[in-house]
Amino acid sequence: DVKVTQSSRYLVKRTGEKVFLECVQDMDHENMFWYRQDPGLGLRLIYFSYDVKMKEKGDIPEGYSVSREKKERFSLILESASTNQTSMYLCASSLKQYNQPQHFGDGTRLSIL
Amino acid sequence: AQKITQTQPGMFVQEKEAVTLDCTYDTSDPSYGLFWYKQPSSGEMIFLIYQGSYDQQNATEGRYSLNFQKARKSANLVISASQLGDSAMYFCAMREGYTGGGNKLTFGTGTQLKVEL
Numbered sequence: 001d002v003k004v005t006q007s008s009r010y011l012v013k014r015t016g017e018k019v020f021l022e023c024v025q026d027m028d029h030e031n032m033f034w035y036r037q038d039p040g041l042g043l044r045l046i047y048f049s050y051d052v053k054m055k056e057k058g059d060i061p062e063g064y065s066v067s068r069e070k071k072e073r074f075s076l077i078l079e080s081a082s083t084n085q086t087s088m089y090l091c092a093s094s095l096k097q098y099n100q101p102q103h104f105g106d107g108t109r110l111s112i113l
Numbered sequence: 114a115q116k117i118t119q120t121q122p123g124m125f126v127q128e129k130e131a132v133t134l135d136c137t138y139d140t141s142d143p144s145y146g147l148f149w150y151k152q153p154s155s156g157e158m159i160f161l162i163y164q165g166s167y168d169q170q171n172a173t174e175g176r177y178s179l180n181f182q183k184a185r186k187s188a189n190l191v192i193s194a195s196q197l198g199d200s201a202m203y204f205c206a207m208r209e210g211y212t213g214g215g216n217k218l219t220f221g222t223g224t225q226l227k228v229e230l
Binding site for chain 2: 031033035040041042043044045048050056058059088090092094096098099100101102103104105106107
């Protein structure tokens with residue numbers, strides 16, 4: 001079974017802090033994704049990566065950056081956290097074939113105070 | 114315009130009955146794929162079923178089937194013989210085209226399904 005592991009289930013940080021959310025997958029997937037999920041808005045794509053050191057902006061990249069130094073690890077960085085970044089963050093990975101589903105981690109519920 | 118529209122924010126169904134969750138999509142790309150995911154209250158996203166735009170037959174996976182009507186741009190999920198464990202949020206998502214990298218998805222806002230005794 002594919003395993004996508006997010007480093008924290010719950011996280012509380014203060015405004016202005018630099019926040020790192022880590023995601024590791026164990027199935028040698030080429031693609032990795034970061035989403036945020038808010039009630040009534042579904043999942044919105046922040047950034048994705050289709051190869052090591054490659055990254056592409058999603059629909060809502062403002063205020064975020066990412067890093068993919070190794071194939072199995074994809075990090076989401078909030079450079080200076082703000083209260084409107086309080087949300088559920090979901091990481092996913094997939095094989096590169098177009099018909100392959102994304103596999104998700106359990107999510108990190110991030111609160112910015 | 115919304116690329117994926119799920120018009121039912123919440124639905125109820127009785128145990129053992131069938132239920133249809135609606136999904137309409139908007140794309141001008143002839144090559145696309147449609148995915149359905151289930152999210153129980155515990156939060157994990159579970160992949161259910163996939164339909165490609167060129168697939169000749171409607172996709173089926175156990176109790177899940179996809180009623181794919183290409184001309185109407187709809188891809189409704191049908192759950193047969195509902196069980197209490199089917200109570201969850203259900204998301205429809207679309208991949209447009211094939212760029213060779215990324216295969217990003219656009220998600221709808223979801224439908225909350227509650228199965229009752």
